[in-house]
Amino acid sequence: MPRRKQRTEDWRQVLRDAGLRGTSARIELLELLARSPRPLTHQEAVEGLPQVETDRSTLFRALQDLTSAGLVRRLDLGDRVWRYERVVATADAAGEAVPHPHLLCVDCGNITCLTDDDVQVKLPKRLGTVEDVLLKGHCADCKES
Amino acid sequence: MPRRKQRTEDWRQVLRDAGLRGTSARIELLELLARSPRPLTHQEAVEGLPQVETDRSTLFRALQDLTSAGLVRRLDLGDRVWRYERVVATADAAGEAVPHPHLLCVDCGNITCLTDDDVQVKLPKRLGTVEDVLLKGHCADCKES
DNA sequence: CTGTAGATGCAACTGAGTTGCAGAAAAATA
DNA sequence: TATTTTTCTGCAACTCAGTTGCATCTACAG
Known part of the structure; x- marks a missing residue:
């Protein structure tokens, strides 16, 4: 387990590789999602990040950005709330996580x-x-x- | 095809049999749903009933009532909007008796x-x-x- | 260190759906 | 038919998830 600071830098690099800036909101969010065993809602993300003081809309936008960058997947599970889960890099050659049932x-x-x-x-x-x-x-x- | 008046009375009876009062909003709504080849949203129901001047909330409640009375089925198709389709009691040829994909x-x-x-x-x-x-x-x- | 594309905070907005309540209309009853 | 009871409706105000416009801020390329 790398040191806290190191982890942060790792996530920053993940973001940068995806073409996004490495801001604290996104880093913390990405780490939270990666840590979570199940998809999280926006609300759950807010609650899971008490240390991060971000505006609601910023977190919504961060989730959008991570989704369109392919770092997380947005799920609509029929309860009228978006859920987001970290996309785990598969052994796929292209490195693209394909949607699945x-x-x-x-x-x-x-x-x-x-x-x-x-x-x-x-x-x-x-x-x-x-x-x-x-x-x-x-x-x-x-x-x- | 029965006369207009007759149809109205038929639907009123369907409602009464289900333990609901036969109000014009419900009758028109039920007929619209029965006529529709696909499930309708609340919004689509409003648009499909230009002749009926009902409050939004009344129509929401009517849809709820029809659902809990078992006359219509409420679907969550993952686009964050409830859709409703008529449930036909008998497994009729044209009817949609059972849940389907x-x-x-x-x-x-x-x-x-x-x-x-x-x-x-x-x-x-x-x-x-x-x-x-x-x-x-x-x-x-x-x-x- | 600086210029700038990109990110954020704020506030106002949307759209689906809900709720409390008083008045209106069915149905039940007399 | 008239009266009573029960249910429904209209209105307005509300919730909740999510979006948007805009001015300001900041990460980072140069």
Whole structure:
């Protein structure tokens, strides 16, 4: 575990590599998201960053910026609140984290990330083409109950 | 096709059977939803009922009431707006008795109702079970452009 | 060290949806 | 039909997530 200062510099570099300036709001936010085991809402991010005094709109914009820079992913899980999760760099050659299907558990609210191998969706072309898949149901932990 | 007056009385009866009073706002709303080939938002319902002068909140409440009475189904299609579609009691040919997959067009925002025959979703049981399917993509009208 | 593109704070705004309350209108009843 | 009871509606004010315009500030390239 690197020293605090060092971590900060690491995140700053991540931001800079993504073409964004390394401001404290973004650094703290990015670290919070990377630390979190689940996607966070804007509100949760505010609460998770008591040490950072930023305006609401700044944090909204930071989340937008991180999203369009590809550092985090924005999820709409059907409860009318955006959630953001750190995009974990995959072993993908291009280094791009590709969108994948999600399963939203209607019991516990957890999200299960799925692969295209897990879910096979077929839609006749005449009806349209599919970009993203959201399943609602019972996750592995809840399905037996 | 029954006369206008007759239709109104039919809908009034449907409402009464569901334990709701047959007010003009609800009758017109229910008929609009029954006529619509796709789920409607509150806003779309307002626009679809220019002849009905109701307060916004009344229509919101009417949609709530119809939903809790089981006459319509409320859908969250992930674009932060509730949509409502008529629930037909009998599994009629044209009716939409059971929940079914929907395709949300990311271009035009339109909703396409799908059947279980249109969409085949397979998810390994170890990952969970599926209750509802929401696809995001390009609808038939938008996909070529 | 400086100029500037980009980031921030502030305040005002949007848009969906909710709520409290008084008055109005269905339905029930007499 | 008239009266009472119950439910619904209109209004206005509110919440909550998110956005926007603009003046100011700052990270960082040169």
